[in-house]
Amino acid sequence: QFSKSRKLAFFLLNRSTDNSSFEILGCIHTLAKFQNSIINFCKYITISQILHEDIERKQPAIEIQKIKKEHLLVISSEVIDTILREENGYIINYEYGKTKEVIYDYDEIETRLCNRINRIRLIDTENFNYFNYQFELYHQDVSLFNDIRRNIKQEQISTDEKVKLQQYLRNTKMDDVRQFLGSLDYVFTYFRHATGRPTTSTLKKSVKILIHNTSDLHSYILNEQYPFANIPLKYVINLYELIEELVFDEVMRNYVKQELITDVCVNEEEKENIIGQFVGSTYMLDNISQQLKDPRVWLSVLKRLIIRVITANIDLNVSMQIYIERTDLWNEDLIQYLDLIKINDNILVRHTYVILEGIEAKLKQSNNLNTDNKTNNESINIRDWCQTKTEDINRLTTLTAPEVTTIGNNKKKKLRVD
Structure with missing residues (x-):
C-alpha cells in the first residue's frame, strides 16, 4: 500500500507546514540500516576481521542519493533458483537407495548467498545531504x-x-x-x-x-x-x-556519465547524422519561431536536461522528445512555441551530450568564420583607406612641387615659387 500511494519523486524536505514530508526519509533510513545489518553479519561470519577492515577501506559507504539497483539486497526466488541450478546448490545421492535423490547442500547455499551479499556496498545512513x-x-x-x-x-x-x-x-x-x-x-x-x-x-x-x-x-x-x-x-x-x-x-x-560519452553512436557517420537530424528539426527548421532560431537557447536547454534529468537514474534509451517538451526546462516566454518542436524518435536521451558538443562545435566554427570575414573586411577597408590616402598625398605633392625650367644652353635652373 505504501509503494502505491507514495512516490519518492513527490517528496521534499519541507517543514513549512508539518513533518509529513519526512515520512519517506524515515522509511529509507530504516531500510538502509536493516540492509547494512545483514551485510555486516555476512562479512563477520565469512571474512576475517583484518580482511573485513581492508574491504571497508576499499569500499566506502555509498550515499543515499547514488543508490542504484546493484546496491540493493534482493533475495528473490529467482536468486535462490539460480544458486540451486547453476551454482552447485544441491548434490545427487547415488548411494542412498540407488536413486537420484536430490539433497540440498545448505552450507553451499549459505556460502553462495554470503558471497553475493558481501559484494554489496554499505549505505551511508549518517549523512543525508538533501533530495534534489x-x-x-x-x-x-x-x-x-x-x-x-x-x-x-x-x-x-x-x-x-x-x-x-x-x-x-x-x-x-x-x-x-x-x-x-x-x-x-x-x-x-x-x-x-x-x-x-x-x-x-x-x-x-x-x-x-x-x-x-x-x-x-x-x-x-x-x-x-x-x-x-x-x-x-x-x-x-x-x-x-x-x-x-x-x-x-x-x-x-x-x-558527465560515461554512457553519454562512450559508445553512444556506432561510428562517426551515425554521430553526424544524429546531430544533423536534431539541428534540422530545431533551430534550423523553417517554420520555427524566431526566438528558437538561436542555437544558444538550445544549448541552455540541453545543459538543463543533463543536470536535472540525466543525473537521475532514468532510462537513457527513450526518446528525447519526452523531456524536451517539458515546460519546466524552458524560459517562460518560450513555452508557447513548444508545440512546434518535433524531434525524431530515433534521437534518444543518451544522445544529449553528443548533440550538445556538436552544436557547440558548429557555433564555434560559425564564430570563427565570422571573425575571419570581419578581419578580411577590415583588411580590405584599411588597404582601400591607405590607397586613397596615398593617392591624395601624390596629388597634393604634384600640386605643390617646385617647377624646374631650363634657359638656353646654359641649362640654368630657375625656380618658381607660388
Whole structure:
C-alpha cells in the first residue's frame, strides 16, 4: 500500500507546514540500516576481521542519493533458483537407495548467498545531504519550477545585469557557487507554496519570512553585501538557470556519465547524422519561431536536461522528445512555441551530450568564420583607406612641387615659387 500511494519523486524536505514530508526519509533510513545489518553479519561470519577492515577501506559507504539497483539486497526466488541450478546448490545421492535423490547442500547455499551479499556496498545512513527537487519526472504539472511560476510571476533578468552576475560568479570559487545552487534548491521547496508573495519582494526578505531556520543557507542568500540577496522574486528562476548553466560549464561537464560519452553512436557517420537530424528539426527548421532560431537557447536547454534529468537514474534509451517538451526546462516566454518542436524518435536521451558538443562545435566554427570575414573586411577597408590616402598625398605633392625650367644652353635652373 505504501509503494502505491507514495512516490519518492513527490517528496521534499519541507517543514513549512508539518513533518509529513519526512515520512519517506524515515522509511529509507530504516531500510538502509536493516540492509547494512545483514551485510555486516555476512562479512563477520565469512571474512576475517583484518580482511573485513581492508574491504571497508576499499569500499566506502555509498550515499543515499547514488543508490542504484546493484546496491540493493534482493533475495528473490529467482536468486535462490539460480544458486540451486547453476551454482552447485544441491548434490545427487547415488548411494542412498540407488536413486537420484536430490539433497540440498545448505552450507553451499549459505556460502553462495554470503558471497553475493558481501559484494554489496554499505549505505551511508549518517549523512543525508538533501533530495534534489529536479527529479520530479512523473509529470510536468507537479514540477517545482511550474509551481513557482504559478504563484510568482517570473521575468527575465536584463542582459546587462545578467552579464554582471555572470562575471561576479566566474570570479567566485566554484565550491561557493555549487553551495549557493544547493541552497536555492532548498529555498525553492518553500517558494512553491508561497502564494500571495509580491514579485518585488527580495530573495532575502522572502526567505526570512518563509523559512524559520536559515542557518544552513549560503551567505549569498542572506547577506546584502552580495548582489543576490536583493534580487526580486520575479527573477529567481532565471537566476537559478544562470547559475545552473555556469555550474555545468565549469564543473558538471567533467563528470558527465560515461554512457553519454562512450559508445553512444556506432561510428562517426551515425554521430553526424544524429546531430544533423536534431539541428534540422530545431533551430534550423523553417517554420520555427524566431526566438528558437538561436542555437544558444538550445544549448541552455540541453545543459538543463543533463543536470536535472540525466543525473537521475532514468532510462537513457527513450526518446528525447519526452523531456524536451517539458515546460519546466524552458524560459517562460518560450513555452508557447513548444508545440512546434518535433524531434525524431530515433534521437534518444543518451544522445544529449553528443548533440550538445556538436552544436557547440558548429557555433564555434560559425564564430570563427565570422571573425575571419570581419578581419578580411577590415583588411580590405584599411588597404582601400591607405590607397586613397596615398593617392591624395601624390596629388597634393604634384600640386605643390617646385617647377624646374631650363634657359638656353646654359641649362640654368630657375625656380618658381607660388
